[in-house]
Amino acid sequence: MMELIDYPKYNEKLFVQTLSNGLTVYLQPKPGFNKTTAVLGVNYGSIDSEFMLNGEKVIQPAGIAHFLEHKMFDKKDYDVFELFNKTGARSNAFTSFTKTNYLFSTAESVKANLDILLDFVQIPYFTQAKVEREKGIIDQEINMYQNDPDNQAYFKMIASLYPESVLANDIAGDIQTVAQITLEDVELAYRTFYRPENMSLFITGKLDPNEVMGWIEENQRQKSTQDPIRLQRLLTLPVASKETILHTEMDVSRPKITLGLRGRDPVLTGRAGLKYEIAISVMFDLFLSENSVEYDKLYHDEIIDDSFSWEFENERGFHFAVINGDTDKPLELVKRLKEIIAAIPAKIGDLQTEFQLQKNELFGNYIEMMDSEEAISGQFDGFIGEPVTIYDEVEILKSLTLADVLDVAKRFLSQATIQEVMIQNPNR
Amino acid sequence: MKYEIAKGIRLITIPTTKFKNSKLVINFTFPAKHQNYAKLALLAELLENCSAQYNSELLVSRQLSKMYGASFGVTVLRYGNQHTLQVSITFPNDRYLPPKSELSTAILAFLKEMIEHPFVDGDQFNAAYFRIHQGNMIHYLDSIQDNKAFFSTLALQRLYYPNDPDHGNFLMGSHQEMSQISAQDLYAFYRWVLKSAKITILAGGDLASDRWIAGFKRFSSFTDRNLKPYQLRVVPAPVSKVQRATKVIAGSQSVLSMAYELPIYFGDDDYFAAVIFNQLFGGSSRSLLFTNVREKNSLAYDIHSSYNSLVGMVSVQAGIDFKDEARVTQMVADQLQQTTDGQYADELLEGVKQALINQHRSEADHLGSLIEKQYLQQMMGFSLDDSKWEQQVSGVTRSQITKVAKQLTLRVIYQLNSRGDK
Numbered sequence A: 001m002m003e004l005i006d007y008p009k010y011n012e013k014l015f016v017q018t019l020s021n022g023l024t025v026y027l028q029p030k031p032g033f034n035k036t037t038a039v040l041g042v043n044y045g046s047i048d049s050e051f052m053l054n055g056e057k058v059i060q061p062a063g064i065a066h067f068l069e070h071k072m073f074d075k076k077d078y079d080v081f082e083l084f085n086k087t088g089a090r091s092n093a094f095t096s097f098t099k100t101n102y103l104f105s106t107a108e109s110v111k112a113n114l115d116i117l118l119d120f121v122q123i124p125y126f127t128q129a130k131v132e133r134e135k136g137i138i139d140q141e142i143n144m145y146q147n148d149p150d151n152q153a154y155f156k157m158i159a160s161l162y163p164e165s166v167l168a169n170d171i172a173g174d175i176q177t178v179a180q181i182t183l184e185d186v187e188l189a190y191r192t193f194y195r196p197e198n199m200s201l202f203i204t205g206k207l208d209p210n211e212v213m214g215w216i217e218e219n220q221r222q223k224s225t226q227d228p229i230r231l232q233r234l235l236t237l238p239v240a241s242k243e244t245i246l247h248t249e250m251d252v253s254r255p256k257i258t259l260g261l262r263g264r265d266p267v268l269t270g271r272a273g274l275k276y277e278i279a280i281s282v283m284f285d286l287f288l289s290e291n292s293v294e295y296d297k298l299y300h301d302e303i304i305d306d307s308f309s310w311e312f313e314n315e316r317g318f319h320f321a322v323i324n325g326d327t328d329k330p331l332e333l334v335k336r337l338k339e340i341i342a343a344i345p346a347k348i349g350d351l352q353t354e355f356q357l358q359k360n361e362l363f364g365n366y367i368e369m370m371d372s373e374e375a376i377s378g379q380f381d382g383f384i385g386e387p388v389t390i391y392d393e394v395e396i397l398k399s400l401t402l403a404d405v406l407d408v409a410k411r412f413l414s415q416a417t418i419q420e421v422m423i424q425n426p427n428r
Numbered sequence B: 001m002k003y004e005i006a007k008g009i010r011l012i013t014i015p016t017t018k019f020k021n022s023k024l025v026i027n028f029t030f031p032a033k034h035q036n037y038a039k040l041a042l043l044a045e046l047l048e049n050c051s052a053q054y055n056s057e058l059l060v061s062r063q064l065s066k067m068y069g070a071s072f073g074v075t076v077l078r079y080g081n082q083h084t085l086q087v088s089i090t091f092p093n094d095r096y097l098p099p100k101s102e103l104s105t106a107i108l109a110f111l112k113e114m115i116e117h118p119f120v121d122g123d124q125f126n127a128a129y130f131r132i133h134q135g136n137m138i139h140y141l142d143s144i145q146d147n148k149a150f151f152s153t154l155a156l157q158r159l160y161y162p163n164d165p166d167h168g169n170f171l172m173g174s175h176q177e178m179s180q181i182s183a184q185d186l187y188a189f190y191r192w193v194l195k196s197a198k199i200t201i202l203a204g205g206d207l208a209s210d211r212w213i214a215g216f217k218r219f220s221s222f223t224d225r226n227l228k229p230y231q232l233r234v235v236p237a238p239v240s241k242v243q244r245a246t247k248v249i250a251g252s253q254s255v256l257s258m259a260y261e262l263p264i265y266f267g268d269d270d271y272f273a274a275v276i277f278n279q280l281f282g283g284s285s286r287s288l289l290f291t292n293v294r295e296k297n298s299l300a301y302d303i304h305s306s307y308n309s310l311v312g313m314v315s316v317q318a319g320i321d322f323k324d325e326a327r328v329t330q331m332v333a334d335q336l337q338q339t340t341d342g343q344y345a346d347e348l349l350e351g352v353k354q355a356l357i358n359q360h361r362s363e364a365d366h367l368g369s370l371i372e373k374q375y376l377q378q379m380m381g382f383s384l385d386d387s388k389w390e391q392q393v394s395g396v397t398r399s400q401i402t403k404v405a406k407q408l409t410l411r412v413i414y415q416l417n418s419r420g421d422k
Helices: A064-072 A080-087 A110-122 A128-146 A149-161 A175-180 A183-193 A209-221 A270-288 A293-300 A330-350 A352-369 A373-379 A390-399 A402-415 B034-049 B057-066 B104-116 B127-146 B148-160 B175-180 B183-196 B209-217 B271-283 B288-296 B322-340 B346-363 B367-380 B386-394 B398-406
Strands: A003-007 A012-018 A024-029 A036-042 A050-053 A056-059 A090-095 A100-106 A199-205 A231-233 A245-249 A256-262 A309-315 A318-326 A417-424 B002-006 B009-015 B021-031 B071-079 B082-092 B198-205 B243-249 B254-261 B303-308 B313-320 B409-418
Touching: A012 A209, A024 A209, A036 A110, A036 A373, A050 A183, A064 A090, A064 A100, A064 A128, A064 A183, A080 A090, A080 A110, A080 B346, A090 B346, A100 A110, A100 A373, A100 B346, A110 A199, A110 A209, A128 A149, A128 A175, A128 A183, A128 B313, A149 A245, A149 A256, A149 A318, A149 A417, A199 A373, A256 A330, A270 A293, A270 A309, A270 A318, A270 A330, A270 A352, A270 A390, A270 A402, A293 A330, A293 B057, A330 A402, A330 A417, A352 A373, A352 A390, A352 A402, A352 B057, A352 B082, A373 A390, B002 B209, B009 B209, B009 B367, B021 B104, B021 B183, B021 B367, B034 B057, B034 B071, B034 B082, B034 B104, B034 B127, B034 B175, B034 B183, B057 B071, B057 B104, B071 B104, B082 B104, B082 B367, B104 B209, B127 B148, B127 B175, B127 B183, B148 B243, B148 B254, B148 B313, B148 B409, B198 B209, B198 B367, B254 B322, B271 B288, B271 B303, B271 B313, B271 B322, B271 B346, B271 B386, B271 B398, B288 B303, B288 B313, B288 B322, B313 B322, B322 B398, B322 B409, B346 B367, B346 B386
Parallel strands: A024 A199, A245 A417, B009 B198, B243 B409
Antiparallel strands: A003 A012, A012 A024, A036 A100, A036 A199, A050 A056, A050 A231, A090 A100, A256 A318, A256 A417, A309 A318, B002 B009, B021 B082, B021 B198, B071 B082, B254 B313, B254 B409, B303 B313
């Protein structure tokens, strides 16, 4: 039976059903829209390269999840893009630290596209030759990332925050680890993680919930059942080393500085996790967004410019913040950022007016997202124990108080460890 | 619906209740001259960040937060020969805001303030404000080299139009041009823009048009103006041989860029055949370039072609290993020949058509796309309703595609050459 979650304030509805094979389906119709967007998510990302399977420890080469994502498109005598080309749909896939997502969007033939999506992800075709051929393409993808200083700054930062752990590797791995990947690795990873109970399907846009759920059930009935497994993911995150500035040389126009904060307080999930995430966002906005006096000061002191930004990630088992910008005064920026961050718990209580203003802005941002199927589906995470859509997030935001933000700020900041990465051109 | 605010100033409404937000776009346009590029880019930056009343970036930002995080931006664009200063704002509809909210009055007042009351002292932009944003723009221009693909695209464009800086130069100007602008010159330039530009306002969403017409009529700078027509299409001067250039950089990957002239423009008889040609050649993930260079030979992760129908150009770009440059260059030529010879499956052609129709229908779900489509049609004086548009796409034949492909002339090969010494 489909469960209905109603959002009357926004004229929106969410239908949820977990099928008998364990696949959970979320349908969020957008009446009046022409297009349908579907995301099939696998709860499997770059950090899942070490695990216990049926009591035995497995360690796989870095980059295996991303490699598998590429390989899913390559079938015996065709490429999956050919199938989507016939229906005219757009399709794509991407791998993050904790997830692999496969998606399409289309204004035509939703059923045909859904079958293509479910079948290509659930019916693999791997061979030795195909595994080898993919390595050349992925090498060029890795080279492309390595040519991008912002990308390098980000991943070097994560590696500094989480040294000697699976997080220290780039999502795609590197050319050496990709070279090590074998057909057996790919098959084992697929059997372990690409299971219906480890997947979620989120569809939004033009759709009739009963009809679409019927199509999905029909498709899933044709898939054979898999033997149960005992899986335990191993995520060991050794204690961060002492704070350092990691210096890297690249041909950049100006120094790039990145400051990272690794949270060491418990990582929450579900609504509590989203509330935590929203509270941290508001906290950083109050001190580092264009609305803050601190940002204004840094800007007018010409220490930062429009390249300055920050982000916070609350993922499965870890959370961190990354702040970065191009600057001619990297050490001054680091010093000032650390002073600003250290003062947050003491200052935040006085910012009631600014807090209301920030909530106002975020509220409007959520309304803006509600017009975008990409934002609605992109924001949804099917693996946090309960369905939480942007329509739920906006309610979490509304009920958020400044005391909540202060509480979360203290929890995060009091234990967080800090690292810096600086990318500079030695010839400038 | 179209309304005249004054002579040379038009308001076009795109009413719809489908979305939870509304969007306004104001385009100030005039013929593209390279002497204006850096100036208009800096002007956009200055109009976006402060005004007389909101005389700091902080105050503008907080006013936008008060208006429920309205997204406000000022940017520069080039449509063929048309230089464009674009002011846009997106904001939530009242019904989703707290009871009795009425946002449009505040939005109109904000736009009037930002456009008509810039942050000036006497006859120049505020000196400190000007200096800091001029510096930021220079930093931005310097940082383009960090983005290898974009850097290559700009180099390709320069080589494509030798001795033609109006079309060859980057739309944001150069470091040198940017640093030579004075606060006084720029304010004089802005007064000229306000007085003489053609102005097209597009209003999309759940909006009461009467209120917007009345509101824009109150803009004191929106007065009658005489506009001279000019050609929007860019036709490049002929060249006797292919322009080639190579720049050696330290890095992990080479970028190969190529540009062809294709004298077929938006609205021409062969326009749809040209769009489909590009999708077959390198514009889609089933194209000949993607299939043969990437999938079959593993020579690239990213390889694609683009067709700009306002300037009549097809370009190709690929991130590759430096040792494969000659091979990939030859393969690009081979794929063009294959397209010319019609060596592609019927199924691929049908799929490409289907994908274009699918995307066209999908665009109706994006307010920004609806507005852009409406604007292009107005500007080019060429419009088709959706069913005619789809008929045109479906009707394209193999012989038309061959005819298009034969018209491509290679003009530039540009290599950003990295030997892998990071």
